[in-house]
Each structure stands twice: as C-alpha cells, then as structure tokens.
Amino acid sequence: MLEGLPPNGAAYVMRLRCDEPTARRVADLIVETFEPADAAAAAFEEQFNTRAWTSGAWIVEVYFGLPPDEESVRGLVEVAAGDEYAAKIEFSRVQQRDWVASSLEGLEAVREGRFVIHGKHGRDRVTSGDIGIEIEAALAFGTGHHGSTRGCLAMINAVAKRRRPYAILDVGTGSGVLAIAAARRFHRRVAAGDIDAVAVVAARGNVRRNQAGAYVRPVLAKGVGHPDLRAGAPYDLIIGNILARPLRSLAPKLKPLLVPGGELILSGLLASDVPGVLSAYRAQGLYLVKRRLIEGWATLLLR
Known part of the structure; x- marks a missing residue:
C-alpha cells in the first residue's frame, strides 16, 4: 500500500x-x-x-x-x-x-477482477485475458494497493458487466490508474484532472507507459474547473477517489455534469464518512446503488 x-x-x-x-x-x-x-x-x-x-x-x-x-x-x-x-x-x-x-520497493502486483495493477517488476503477473496496467506512482497517489483504489476498480468492473459508458470523468486522478483502467476497460475517452502538478506529470507518464494517450490526457485542475473537463460533459460515469471533505463540497458541481441516469463512483472514504457523503449527494438527487468495503475503506456507486 x-x-x-x-x-x-x-x-x-x-x-x-x-x-x-x-x-x-x-x-x-x-x-x-x-x-x-x-x-x-x-x-x-x-x-x-x-x-x-x-x-x-x-x-x-x-x-x-x-x-x-x-x-x-x-x-x-x-x-x-x-x-x-x-x-x-x-x-x-x-x-x-x-x-x-x-x-x-516491495509492492506486489494487485489483481481486481480483470485488472492487474503492477510496477515494472510485476509484468510477469499479467496473463491472457487480463488488463495489465503498469503504474510507477512515485510522487503521486495510486499504486492500486489501497482499499479505496481497489474498490474503484471493482466498481468499474461492476459497471462494465451492465453497460459501456460513453463519456467518463476522473476527478483527482492522482497517478492516473483509474482513468487508465476505465479507458482500457471501455475503450472510451476519459477526461482526467488533478489539483497537484506533480500528480499530473506522473499521470501523463503512466498514460504514455500504458499507451493510453488516445483516450486520456490529464490536466491540472481544481475540482472540475478546467475547460477541458467541462467540455467533455455531460458524463454518464464520474469517478472521484479523493477524501470525504472535498467529495462533499463537489456534490453540487458534479451533478450538472452528469446525464440523467448517470453514475458516480466515489471513494477515499472511511466507513464513518459514508453517511455525510451520502447526505450531500442525496440532496442532489443521487442515491446509493452499491457499496463495497475493503480494508476499512468504503467505495460507493451512486445513480
């Protein structure tokens, strides 16, 4: 982790x-x-x-x-x-x-459904039928080992079993692992942004490493304020793996970017954070569809 x-x-x-x-x-x-x-x-x-x-x-x-x-x-x-x-x-x-x-050092490949998240040393863990994603996080959030990242990967897999989203947004992309995962799973363009310039550089490097440049181009953005992120709206899938406080404040900003019937994957939450986050999004007309708990970290699917 x-x-x-x-x-x-x-x-x-x-x-x-x-x-x-x-x-x-x-x-x-x-x-x-x-x-x-x-x-x-x-x-x-x-x-x-x-x-x-x-x-x-x-x-x-x-x-x-x-x-x-x-x-x-x-x-x-x-x-x-x-x-x-x-x-x-x-x-x-x-x-x-x-x-x-x-x-x-010491980080092993992580498997979540078809996804295998690995560093350079874990390439041999990817087998036929896997979606291998090579991440060298270094200075950015997201190697795939944390319960919140794994929960988001599981929710992406769950969405993929039902439908293929046509427009996807990853808020707070960090290392870019979730944007790359969504792009590789759905073969759709994924808008991605992060507030930290170091994260954006790391994410762009990981996008190139995974040959996902045709689908993902991370930008420096506070929340969803960047024109590139707004230009991609409306979205039918939005992913936000951040923390409870920024997720609550983003609720009224994300709702206008979502199509009717669209879905949100939210994580970076302790179990105790869930009621407050659900309340903020319920006020925007979004309701819980599925919840996943991994190592004490909750991931929510809202519609």
Whole structure:
C-alpha cells in the first residue's frame, strides 16, 4: 500500500517495523489525519530478496516535506498501535531520490477482477485475458494497493458487466490508474484532472507507459474547473477517489455534469464518512446503488 502525495523535495521520514495489521492501521490513520500534500504513508512487507523468502514483518514509512512534530506523530501511532510501537518509531532525513526508490520497493502486483495493477517488476503477473496496467506512482497517489483504489476498480468492473459508458470523468486522478483502467476497460475517452502538478506529470507518464494517450490526457485542475473537463460533459460515469471533505463540497458541481441516469463512483472514504457523503449527494438527487468495503475503506456507486 502506498497512498498520499509526498511533498516536492520530501526530506523527512518516520519508520516503524511491525506486523501487517498494525502497519495498515498506522498508515491509514496517517493518511486520514494529514493533508495529502503534507505527508504520504507507505506500508509494505519487508523483503530480503524479491524472488526468495520474506521476513513476515511489515514496514511503515511516512514522508514529510517539513520537519514533523515528533511528539504528535508518536501520539497518532499510540492511538493506532499502542505505547510499545509508538516508542519504536524512528525519524530520519531522506532525499527525494530515496523516496522514489523506497515508495515502490516491495509492492506486489494487485489483481481486481480483470485488472492487474503492477510496477515494472510485476509484468510477469499479467496473463491472457487480463488488463495489465503498469503504474510507477512515485510522487503521486495510486499504486492500486489501497482499499479505496481497489474498490474503484471493482466498481468499474461492476459497471462494465451492465453497460459501456460513453463519456467518463476522473476527478483527482492522482497517478492516473483509474482513468487508465476505465479507458482500457471501455475503450472510451476519459477526461482526467488533478489539483497537484506533480500528480499530473506522473499521470501523463503512466498514460504514455500504458499507451493510453488516445483516450486520456490529464490536466491540472481544481475540482472540475478546467475547460477541458467541462467540455467533455455531460458524463454518464464520474469517478472521484479523493477524501470525504472535498467529495462533499463537489456534490453540487458534479451533478450538472452528469446525464440523467448517470453514475458516480466515489471513494477515499472511511466507513464513518459514508453517511455525510451520502447526505450531500442525496440532496442532489443521487442515491446509493452499491457499496463495497475493503480494508476499512468504503467505495460507493451512486445513480
């Protein structure tokens, strides 16, 4: 799992060696607590040799652009994992080049239905009939390992079993993984935007890597404010894998871009976030069709 947008020039890191459930709890709490542009969390299995055995231990790494408040971070770890693990965390300095290498280290290919999301090292996991998507997220949200990304992929598969959308929008595209997945699954043009310039650069690189340039051209956009995103409307499928607060504020802006009977896939939500998000979209005449929960992260399909 790797989620968040590490700040440009991220230079500080927190590390903790623990078991898998603890690693996931700590990383999830960090992602929920900090703004994506302020900190990024990675949780992965410790590996001594990618083709041999692993130790069974997991590593949590949290990257910061500015010196972190170590006492506050230890307090968060204490909430997620207890006093013993809070005392074991270590803080150090890193260079951006170290972040790129570390962020992808140990990440295995992820399968969700026909989709196989992988890095360069996982190309051999793609077999006949799979839709293989190679993602080198590095400085952008979305390797496919996080429960919210996997939930969106599952919902794209669910939509594909019923119909083939003709116009698709991906808001907050991050690494571009969901836009590429939708383009590859439906063979349709996908409008995609992100508020972070680093994410847009990463997404464009991933689009080229997956030969999806004919379908996807990510743009720098705050919400749906870019002319390219509005020009593609109306959409019959909109995807938003962000966080609860921006998703609630986007509700009245997304509704006018959606055709009658169109669908929304929303994620980046903890279970506790769901009622508030559903209320915001219900006020726009959109109702829950399907809900998926993966590792504590909820994905919603609304119509």
